[in-house]
Amino acid sequence: MTTKTIPQKPVLHAGKHVNPMDRQSFGDRVISVITYIVYAFFAFVCAYPFYYIIINSISANNLSERGKVLFWPMEIHFKNYTRLANIPGLLDAAKTSVLRTVIGTVLTVMIAAFLGYMFTRDTMWKRKLWFRFVAVTMYFNAGIIPWVLCMRNLGLANNFWGYIFPMIVQPFYIILCKTYCESVPRELQEAAEIDGAGTLRVFWQIMLPVIKPILATIAIFAAVNQWNSFQDNLLLMTNRPDLNTLQYVLWQYITQANSLKALISNTTNSNAIMAGLATAATATSIRMSVTVIVVLPVMLIYPFFQRYFTKGIMIGAVKG
Amino acid sequence: MSKKRRSYMEFLYILPLLILVGAISYYPLYGWIYAFHDYMPPKPISAETFVGLKWFEYIVSNPVRLADVGRVLVNTFAMSGISLAFSWFPMIFAVFLNEIRCKPYRKFVQTVTTLPNFISWVLVFSVAFNVLSSTGAVNSVLVGLGWIDKPIAFLSSKDNVWFRMWLWLTWKNAGWAAIMYLAAISAIDEQMIEAAKVDGATRMQIIWRITIPCLLPTYFVIVMLNLANFLSNGMEQYYVFMNNFNKKSIEVLDLYVYNIATTGRGNYPLSTAISMLKSIVSVVLLFITNGVSKLVRGEGFV
Numbered sequence: 001m002t003t004k005t006i007p008q009k010p011v012l013h014a015g016k017h018v019n020p021m022d023r024q025s026f027g028d029r030v031i032s033v034i035t036y037i038v039y040a041f042f043a044f045v046c047a048y049p050f051y052y053i054i055i056n057s058i059s060a061n062n063l064s065e066r067g068k069v070l071f072w073p074m075e076i077h078f079k080n081y082t083r084l085a086n087i088p089g090l091l092d093a094a095k096t097s098v099l100r101t102v103i104g105t106v107l108t109v110m111i112a113a114f115l116g117y118m119f120t121r122d123t124m125w126k127r128k129l130w131f132r133f134v135a136v137t138m139y140f141n142a143g144i145i146p147w148v149l150c151m152r153n154l155g156l157a158n159n160f161w162g163y164i165f166p167m168i169v170q171p172f173y174i175i176l177c178k179t180y181c182e183s184v185p186r187e188l189q190e191a192a193e194i195d196g197a198g199t200l201r202v203f204w205q206i207m208l209p210v211i212k213p214i215l216a217t218i219a220i221f222a223a224v225n226q227w228n229s230f231q232d233n234l235l236l237m238t239n240r241p242d243l244n245t246l247q248y249v250l251w252q253y254i255t256q257a258n259s260l261k262a263l264i265s266n267t268t269n270s271n272a273i274m275a276g277l278a279t280a281a282t283a284t285s286i287r288m289s290v291t292v293i294v295v296l297p298v299m300l301i302y303p304f305f306q307r308y309f310t311k312g313i314m315i316g317a318v319k320g
Numbered sequence: 321m322s323k324k325r326r327s328y329m330e331f332l333y334i335l336p337l338l339i340l341v342g343a344i345s346y347y348p349l350y351g352w353i354y355a356f357h358d359y360m361p362p363k364p365i366s367a368e369t370f371v372g373l374k375w376f377e378y379i380v381s382n383p384v385r386l387a388d389v390g391r392v393l394v395n396t397f398a399m400s401g402i403s404l405a406f407s408w409f410p411m412i413f414a415v416f417l418n419e420i421r422c423k424p425y426r427k428f429v430q431t432v433t434t435l436p437n438f439i440s441w442v443l444v445f446s447v448a449f450n451v452l453s454s455t456g457a458v459n460s461v462l463v464g465l466g467w468i469d470k471p472i473a474f475l476s477s478k479d480n481v482w483f484r485m486w487l488w489l490t491w492k493n494a495g496w497a498a499i500m501y502l503a504a505i506s507a508i509d510e511q512m513i514e515a516a517k518v519d520g521a522t523r524m525q526i527i528w529r530i531t532i533p534c535l536l537p538t539y540f541v542i543v544m545l546n547l548a549n550f551l552s553n554g555m556e557q558y559y560v561f562m563n564n565f566n567k568k569s570i571e572v573l574d575l576y577v578y579n580i581a582t583t584g585r586g587n588y589p590l591s592t593a594i595s596m597l598k599s600i601v602s603v604v605l606l607f608i609t610n611g612v613s614k615l616v617r618g619e620g621f622v
């Protein structure tokens with residue numbers, strides 16, 4: 001048997017930087033080491049809580065209940081997740097959350113694209129005035145209680161559309177689309193108009209496909225906002241528990257231990273208790289598994305929208 | 321189609337959306353009239369319920385209420401003040417993160433520290449609850465190591481509430497806020513740094529003399545925005561972390577107006593009156609900071 005030698009790239013100064021300017025002094029190295037350690041700590045502080053909750057949600061419940069699961073899952077089982085379907089109200093909340101996220105995101109994106117485009121139309125009557133009318137709403141708000149009272153007057157309280165209408169016209173996103181539309185060559189629109197296309201048709205067939213990249217960014221941030229929204233549930237849906245979102249239900253599970261206990265006694269039948277403590281529902285197990293369910297969608301799309309980060313932060317810094 | 325007609329047609333296309341903006345963003349300003357009425361839902365307001373400035377006078381004339389408002393203002397100023405005092409943290413975080421030469425490691429740290437920004441405050445609270453509860457990770461480790469005898473009740477403690485709220489805010493936001501500085505760092509002229517290296521500058525000198533001065537304009541805008549939002553901490557974070565033990569020191573203005581409208585019989589007019597004052601002061605703050613920004617940088621942020 002012959003040993004193969006791995007062909008190596010020719011190395012001029014093995015192990016060391018070639019450029020003398022990049023040579024590190026002792027002080028620089030100390031800084032390097034400290035930096036690595038400090039950032040490892042930051043990363044740990046941010047990541048470990050999620051890891052901790054996930055491993056606990058799949059570990060034996062009698063162990064997680066006593067805080068014994070710290071580093072890796074123990075006695076893995078998935079009962080906590082299969083059991084979630086039986087918890088009354090949770091499925092409804094999931095439906096509401098998904099529905100509001102889908103409808104809210106589609107409308108937010110379409111409105112941002114449409115208004116962003118329309119505000120570039122010089123031909124529109126009083127275009128600048130209307131643009132300012134929308135953009136200035138970024139800089140003031142009446143306060144939550146007057147807002148709630150007015151939403152009640154408009155019939156948006158205790159109504160699913162209360163999740164949608166207040167959130168779909170976002171000046172930030174509109175300005176972003178407007179800026180993007182302005183960067184598209186005018187000739188593109190003019191050519192279509194000469195061919196007889198109306199304003200709406202130019203928007204639908206010419207502009208919408210062109211501004212897709214910015215719409216992707218907006219869609220992702222709008223979707224995360226909708227999914228995470230809690231305050232509108234708290235403020236507006238006071239008499240409609242069937243309209244509660246996952247965020248709200250999770251919050252109830254954490255803060256109202258009694259209602260959680262009632263749920264446990266309902267969902268845990270004697271068979272489960274006979275089967276052993278390891279998989280019997282506890283307050284901790286329900287809390288953790290619901291937390292995972294609520295955080296999971298964000299974590300799943302997270303890798304895809306990292307490349308939109310810089311654009312996203314510009315959303316907050318953009319000028320009217 | 322005539323030009324004029326087309327011009328009106330285009331306006332008509334956006335009219336429904338303008339009406340929606342009017343209803344959602346402008347109509348609540350009209351809702352301020354509730355501050356001038358003795359409003360008790362479900363009875364609607366009318367000419368008979370009009371009380372003028374009664375509720376505004378009530379704030380200053382009722383000593384208990386005045387003390388309450390004072391306490392809430394102290395909380396608001398403390399929370400915003402701590403945020404302002406540590407507003408350099410994301411910048412320094414970005415500067416040293418940029419010093420990490422190993423790209424995968426840098427990428428990993430950035431990814432992981434940005435994630436908390438995308439979860440809701442409810443989830444942050446859930447994380448806090450699960451990790452800090454009496455059987456949570458932190459107490460398990462501390463008890464296991466024998467550093468403490470019995471679990472610490474972190475979340476129901478009333479000590480250092482302001483600072484702990486800042487820690488959670490930073491846990492959630494710092495990684496995200498750093499991204500803007502990272503973008504600014506990557507825009508720094510490479511030649512300047514190369515020239516400094518040729519002249520024998522150490523890394524700390526490069527950071528101190530080149531990187532940070534280049535980031536100061538961005539930092540300045542952040543400080544101004546912080547000042548403009550000094551009274552608006554939002555209520556969500558404080559609402560989810562609030563309990564009977566820490567309520568006195570966690571109530572900021574935004575949470576306070578919610579609490580007086582929803583606890584007990586619910587005093588909507590008083591809450592609206594305070595909201596109204598807060599909104600007006602906030603707009604004034606925005607104008608002032610924007611003016612300062614114009615003076616210093618030559619351009620505002622509005």
